[in-house]
Amino acid sequence: MKAAKSIRLSSFELKVGDIAGVELEKLHALSISVGWPHRAEDWQLLLEMGEGIVAQDEIGRVLVTAMWFPFGASFATVGMVITSPRLQAHGAGRWIMNNVLARVGSRNLGLSATRAAHRLYLSLGFSPARVVYQCQGEAAMPASTLLPAGASLRDIGPADLARLVELDRNAYGVDRSALLARLLDVSKGVALLREDRIQAFALCRPFGRGHVVGPVVAGKDDDAIAVTSPHVAEHAGQFLRLDTRQETGPFPAFVARSGLPVYDTVTSMWLGQPWAVTGEQDAGKLPVTYALASQAFG
Ligand SMILES: CC(C)(COP(=O)(O)OP(=O)(O)OC[C@H]1O[C@@H](n2cnc3c(N)ncnc32)[C@H](O)[C@@H]1OP(=O)(O)O)[C@@H](O)C(=O)NCCC(=O)NCCS
Known part of the structure; x- marks a missing residue:
């Protein structure tokens, strides 16, 4: 071009x-x-x-x-x-x-379109796929959440990188190892394990006005809540943000109860091949990106 x-x-x-x-x-x-x-x-x-x-x-x-x-x-x-x-x-x-x-x-492209940019991207050939809910506010200590049966939680360490990359790739569709390695440097991470294997994780790092939780990758809402909840508790009373494409169900309800109402929305759009994160969650594909790393990274 x-x-x-x-x-x-x-x-x-x-x-x-x-x-x-x-x-x-x-x-x-x-x-x-x-x-x-x-x-x-x-x-x-x-x-x-x-x-x-x-x-x-x-x-x-x-x-x-x-x-x-x-x-x-x-x-x-x-x-x-x-x-x-x-x-x-x-x-x-x-x-x-x-x-x-x-x-x-x-390259196939994905992006998060603000309202101001939506028409511009449409006219460049991008297709809208899913709404992203930008949830933020003063975090409120979540009511104690029951750990899903057979699961345990622990902090993430550098040795977990390969498994996080694998889960993230299965959810996101492409390899983000360099990004995850860099995010681990600046994030605190919580993992959910079953039989000694990480099944879900949530990272949280300083960003913007406070902290952001993301990415969160899990196979089901209860697991996503279990790994997100410790980050909410840690930042209770402080500014916290989480961007999610989950529209309904226990996870967005938990986010709202945690003091993070929807502040704004953007739209996930793609050009070329449909972007994995924007379509397949509904088709029962697991795991799922419950929270974005950021709007720029998807
Ligand atoms: C989105 C943004 C980058 C657009 O930049 P811009 O230089 O104003 O864009 P352009 O002048 O090239 O306009 C591109 C298209 O946007 C639309 N557009 C521009 N100004 C608009 C306005 N005030 N209201 C609605 N649509 C508008 C038009 O459809 C225009 O298409 P046209 O050329 O057929 O008229 C700019 O508004 C911006 O920086 N906004 C704040 C940050 C942001 O939201 N960035 C987008 C991140 S995804």
Whole structure:
């Protein structure tokens, strides 16, 4: 696909360049300008895990960003698509996305579309698949949850990585070993075991205004609740967030009871092959991604 490398918009002449090497403060300032909660550390992790492009004006201000995160050989998620409010609705979002599509090659894509971006992605050929419920608030100590029969809980350690990657791959559809290894560095993890084998897990790390729980991967709601509950208890009284595609059932009910009502929604969309996480949960496929690693990573 051909995509112009520079564009004149309003009174701005913008040039596209690599996001690597752009000062973190400039990226952080842009995400703050659209009300996003990312800290500089959250941007840092995104930059380590993905690639991206920025559009800068003649004096180096970053006015547009877009990133993509390759997982395995043929899939990537797209995220951090932002146009500075002073430049929105002039075609910059479409222009940067065309540049992304020209660079990701033939990879299948998944993304979390905000309301503001939904029409843009539709017009680029993305298909909507599932709603993501962004749940957040002041965590409330959950009523003591019964551990599912025959199961035990323990903290996750570095030696568990291979099993977490396996569970996550079965749920998500592609290998995210590099991401999970990096998340383990900054997360606390709880695993549910049966007969000494990890069957479900939940990670929790600092993000944005507080902490985020995710990914949560489990075979059934009770297991997902059991691994999420200790994170809620640990952050009782503090800001906690969890993004889930689960619309009904015990898990979203538990999340709501834990002081994390639905704050906003985004839509999981895909381009190319349908994205595993967006269709097969209903077909009885196990395990399931109960909570996203983040909207950018899916
Ligand atoms: C979403 C966003 C990146 C779009 O950037 P933009 O530079 O304004 O986009 P464009 O001007 O290229 O417009 C692209 C399409 O979006 C739609 N659009 C643009 N402005 C819109 C508005 N104010 N209301 C509704 N739709 C709008 C239009 O359908 C437009 O298509 P068109 O070219 O056929 O008219 C920008 O609004 C933004 O940064 N929002 C906050 C952060 C965010 O939500 N990012 C998306 C993450 S998935």
